[in-house]
Amino acid sequence: MQKERVIIVGCQLPHVDDERFSYSMEELSSLVHTANGEVVISLTQRRDTIHPATYIGKGKVEELVRLIEQFEPDVVIFNDELSPSQNRNLTKVLNVRVIDRTQLILDIFASRARSKEGKLQVELAQLQYILPRLSGQGVELSRLGGGIGTRGPGETKLETDRRHIRRRIDEIKAQLKAVVEHRGRYRERRKKNAVFQIALVGYTNAGKSTIFNRLTNADALEENLLFATLDPLTRKLVLPSGYTALLTDTVGFIQDLPTTLVAAFRSTLEEVKEADLILHIVDSSNPDYIQHEQTVYRLLEELEATTIPIATVYNKRDITLPSFVPSPKTDYILVSAFSEQDVQKLRRFIESHMIEAMERYDVAIPAFEGKLLAQLKAETIVQHIYYNEQSGMYECSGYILSEHPLLAQLKTYQK
Missing domain, CATH: 3.40.50.11060 (GTPase HflX, N-terminal domain)
Structure with a gap:
């Protein structure tokens, strides 16, 4: 073309x-x-x-x-x-x-x-x-x-005429409302299942989709172009402990984003507000990275998502600028999305931040509670599990989401 x-x-x-x-x-x-x-x-x-x-x-x-x-x-x-x-x-x-x-x-x-x-x-x-x-x-x-x-x-x-356009605008708004409600129900279901949700945000072309793909083995569009991703994608992310969280890739932010677009993409970015952790991806090779960070923080404020814990991932470590200095605003990690070692390091980094947002448990569970043990392994971050032969109990410690339905059951087996 x-x-x-x-x-x-x-x-x-x-x-x-x-x-x-x-x-x-x-x-x-x-x-x-x-x-x-x-x-x-x-x-x-x-x-x-x-x-x-x-x-x-x-x-x-x-x-x-x-x-x-x-x-x-x-x-x-x-x-x-x-x-x-x-x-x-x-x-x-x-x-x-x-x-x-x-x-x-x-x-x-x-x-x-x-x-x-x-x-x-x-x-x-x-x-x-x-x-x-x-x-x-x-x-x-x-x-x-x-x-x-x-x-x-x-x-x-x-x-044709303004009336036609106004009518079309009303039609689209009605259709979008239905989509937003559908997504809302879907999010409610995810919340009810108490799954940990992580949202990737960042300036356009910071490498969000590449990191998303490396972490989830997905195939989201990766291109060295602005706005390669428009539609939010959610995939499972398996962490080093075996725990499965949900990771969402979002549309890239940009400075002076047209006001008509901020409003239109509000619902696309609603995913961010539901997250338990926001990962802010920053291109550390871009000379204007500080401006990019500020733009993202400004838009997060507009979305009223400032109460969610946030950690920064400085991407493109292999081509970082000599003048690059990480922002002291949040905890951060420097990675290259193309280094398998860095991706593993990032998984551990994410897990450590998830633990901070969860509740610790120390329990002794009887051997006949096989279903509960299986749930613990799948739905919580288990750090230690040890079978005590004398008591016939599994001694487990780990971390769980504070609103998880299992929490009440675990309290009965607290050490």
Whole structure:
């Protein structure tokens, strides 16, 4: 498939330092790569405020017109969300397809959503983005359907009317509500069975899916692209003690995530709120890793998931930056997802954190309680088990979830 030629445009405001601005432009370029485009040139400008009519100043717009004549791009992508009037004015002057960072992210999501829920989430976000931008967009919308920023519901001729879009938004919300309720029931069942749940969170492309696959021997999509995972996947994770926990891989976080998307993906990230432990995966080879960590913490706050224990996994140990310093905020481990030794070390690290969130037990169980012993081995972390011949009892100690139904039974056999 032929790559589309793209010019990217960014505007640096006084509160954004040079380093952060250059990372933001690099990230935009990675997003373009993920959407199957190639950046032919980038144009930047420092301004005190965004130009209300054209985002960049008059002189820069003229410079952009000359660059378009020279490079003949398929699309020009701006590094911020453009207002409907800015988009209209720029399209008129530049005479080329103009989209913004939000549309680009929505587009990537549209091409990557696999599950029915993922597709609905994306369509909802795209419709909410398009609705205020409908007036005067008849021409552009009628030719949607090819190229970056046009995938997804565009092909259904959205210009028909606003009422149609509002109706569709209501339909999607109703369908998503049903999906969320179904997932809620599923989560309740998991909670009732008292299974320990771990959620992987992290900035996009930090290596969550790779770690998920190594820990669970699954085959989630692993790619060096932004947003390789959109739909939450849950698999069993067997720990060194033999205990089985549930591990969930989630969508990658990103700074300046479009507000329409934060809302749309809230339910996808609901899994995080149900976790007993959050593993925060950080790419230690990325120069902007500190910014990435802060973005994730900010989004966890928005999700109201800050009371859940959190541990940090710094991934890509083999290519860590010389300037890398782990954050003192949480307990952490440095690993490379491709080292079998590191994966085993990570399993032990996870188990030690699980133990902290569980309750200790010391019991003596009669030999005839075979079923209870089997349950202990499967549903708790057994640390020691010893058969005392004199008493005919199994002396066991280990850790169990405080809400586990077995706990009451164990109390009767306490040493």
